[in-house]
Ligand code: C2E
Ligand code: MG
């Protein structure tokens with residue numbers, strides 16, 4: 001289980017170098033190699049329909065299995081990948097891996113509504129991004145409706161027009177768009193109806209202190225309903241949080257209470273009928 005976290009690895013990593021910039025440089029170098037060597041692995045965290053406890057989808061989350069340092073958390077390497085633009089090939093690799101996996105699962109009769117992939121602004125700004133997606137969908141014979149892209153509130157807010165038109169192109173392919181970490185940005189709510197998005201992901205910080213945030217969550221749920229948006233709660237860790245979400249009328253959730261992000265073989269086990277969490 002600790003493998004999926006990799007939280008301490010960075011500290012270990014850092015102490016081996018004299019300065020932060022030196023370790024960053026080395027990390028960048030290693031990351032480049034990791035992409036080539038296929039040391040990046042996609043884990044999947046299930047999303048549950050709270051009405052019937054069925055897994056409806058999954059979020060693809062990247063893990064770096066470093067040859068010397070073990071599992072390094074995306075919280076560490078994604079920012080470096082973003083700074084160095086390595087994020088573009090890296091995210092394309094995630095999209096490819098997910099589509100390949102979906103094709104494999106289809107053969108195994110493992111059915112999911114959707115798998116979501118986190119996207120950074122750099123990827124969205126690539127002119128050939130849509131072409132790349134089309135190419136991969138075709139290669140693995142996957143429908144756009146099998147995918148969802150998660151984009152943070154900040155990205156959308158800062159680049160409204162450009163991002164919005166790109167999002168619409170993705171939605172025309174059947175891909176759903178969700179706003180990740182919803183509620184943590186500086187955004188006003190008034191822009192929401194203008195955005196071409198489908199899902200709000202309530203940030204885990206609201207869930208971890210759910211008693212205090214009941215009114216906010218409730219407001220988000222009713223606003224989403226009137227704007228015809230879906231809602232998912234992320235970071236559900238306890239039964240109390242789950243029960244409160246059900247009480248408030250939230251229908252989909254993900255979090256450690258149900259499952260951590262897991263490698264594909266473990267995800268397949270979760271998908272076996274009869275193992276639904278109640
Ligand atoms: P995120 O997209 O908001 O993903 C949710 C994070 O919360 C994941 O951390 C997940 O493991 C963690 N999480 C899920 N359930 C729980 C819970 O019940 N409690 C707690 N405390 N945490 C929970 P992870 O995998 O370390 O990823 C961190 C962030 O790194 C992600 O946040 C996402 O922004 C980014 N990331 C991961 N993979 C990719 C990727 O392929 N591309 C990009 N651009 N970003 C990625
Ligand atoms: Mg996400």
Ligand code: MG
Pocket residue numbers: 180181201203204234
């Ligand atoms: Mg999130």
Ligand code: MG
Pocket residue numbers: 181
């Ligand atoms: Mg997050």
